[in-house]
Amino acid sequence: MDAQTLTYIFVAFTFLVYIGIAIWSRAGTTNEFYVAGGGVHPVLNGMATAADWMSAASFISMAGIIAFAGYDASVYLMGWTGGYVILAMLLAPYLRKFGQFTVPDFIGTRYYSSTARVVAVVCLILISFTYVAGQMRGVGIVFSQFLNIPIFWGVIVGMAIVFIYAVLGGMKGITYTQVAQFCVLMFAYLVPAIFISMLVTGIPIPQIGLGAEVLDGSGLSVLEKLDRTLIDLGFGAYTEGSKSTIDVFAITMALMIGTAGLPHVIVRFFTVPKVSDARKSAGYALLFIALIYTTAPAVGAFARINFIDNVHNAEYAEIPAWFKSWEDIGLIGWQDKNGDGKIQYAPGAPFQGKPTFSQQRREDGSREVSNRTTNNTNEVYVDRDIMVLANPEIAALPAWVIALVAAGGLAAALSTAAGLLLVISTAISHDLLKKTFAKGISDKQELFCARIAAATAIGIAGYLGIDPPGFVAQVVAFAFGLAAASLFPAILLGIFDRRMNKEGAITGMLAGLIFSFSYIVFFKFVAPEMNSAEHWLFGISPEGIGSMGAVVNFTLAFVVSRLTPDVPADVVAMVNNIRIPKGVNRPSAH
């Protein structure tokens, strides 16, 4: 069977499983819809959190980013895992003890203020929507490359699937589909990685293979070979970074505390039975995430070696099929600058911007690129996102592995999208309606509103995925900075500082959000030509500014809270109560 037929079978099979789970786990009450009844086993919740967390970006893009950025990509590896340590020790157990449904719920109650609640809802929606659009885009890319379905229909199918299990099952449906999706995506990530590690180094464990000798008789280790090859081609060494130390520090910090402040991750810890389960569950989540995050650096390094071996100085006429198929959908572009019919790979952009193709093809079948060329010797444009998806083809792995990777990419994108859509819909039905603007509604009506809100959010996310305004892709990475600068400090202070009052928290959230948001908008959209180290504040790039935003938030919140009225006694009692595991509210429905 060819790869495409197998992909259809794999994808159809996994989709049927997801739908089956959705029907089996329908939600009947708001409690089930919001927090899956609060009775999810910590190991299962760990898997669900891992799937929730590992998005299209983790699955599809991360190894590609590592392949091309080398050491500089460490910010993602440390940032997106270290956040769980913070989550486990500083937030998750206490929020579980608090025992309500949403993140704005905590902020609104702890800061005895519907203004604080609404500010938290605004932060949450801003963070979650920027994030979800990228997921739908990921679904579209997988469909168009592997199933030859236009991106539009790919996104529609993805929306329909998420609609079925998120709207029907709520958190309960999402939790158990995410467990299934985790299994699919982990298998899909590890199998090709093991194959490739065997091919390159003869060692089946990629984490060890990355440090092993390459099987080409050179006697060099993988990383030594990469360093030498890249330096020969004029790049910097793979194992050494080009970013400044302060910027690497700031970005890593922003990603860590941003991870801990992401509402769709936090809310997963509301679903376990006990406080101690919330701690355990964070450990399992990180363990499952680390299976993929420690494999990714190996996948990235092997991919870069294979890419250079396959492409550099190769005749276009003899180039492997994967190069042509990605060229066909426009994610690879080649401009034969020196007219020798061979592909040269070197540092720098081969031409300005993303490739735009003219209608005709050259004699050898390659696509004519109409961009203005640049003054370097590099002739290939390659979109980083293709590395994981193309890897099995580059390494000439069997067709079923390719099909598996497609199903895995879809699982990663759909699980994250569903988690995000759920927190958006609950923030609207629970925090905006039930707790603020329509206090009289019954549980049934609230559940109905939650379903309508979920359906609407899916529609908007789908639109953003099909027809993304140019800014979407650029903004996704900043969701972390915004979470780091707005929600994280407010939650942390709410637990650890008994004297933090509503004036301090609201000032802090707004200041952190506005500061980071303006900094990002200024350098990305208002004055992109100034986006370089000498203009940055303390040399910190927009990607890392969330950590400065958090400092602004903490400082202002502290100062303002000490100058304004004390926290009411019942709120102090509540803080004292959430600090103690004993007396946690137990799951009610069984």
Next chain:
Amino acid sequence: MNDENNDAYWRANIRLMLVLLSIWFSVSFVFGILLVDTLNQIQFFGFKLGFWWAQQGSIYVFIILIFTYTVMMQRIDRKFGVSDDDEGDASKNEEVQ
């Protein structure tokens, strides 16, 4: 349960947390970022050591830290009589049906 006991519990929790978080900071920010160039002079199973901390080692330590915290906190919870364990066994709640 009294306030004094709870405050002592909270202090024990904070102490443990600060120890673990200083390890968290060392393996990532110190070994993987601030000292990376110095550590890269050392070879470690085919890796430059600083690079290994940044892309592998820090993540392994993070996992150990969370599980250590979980186990140690269980003990502290019991010692101060504030554990959530006595209120029922987690396994009884596994079935959500």
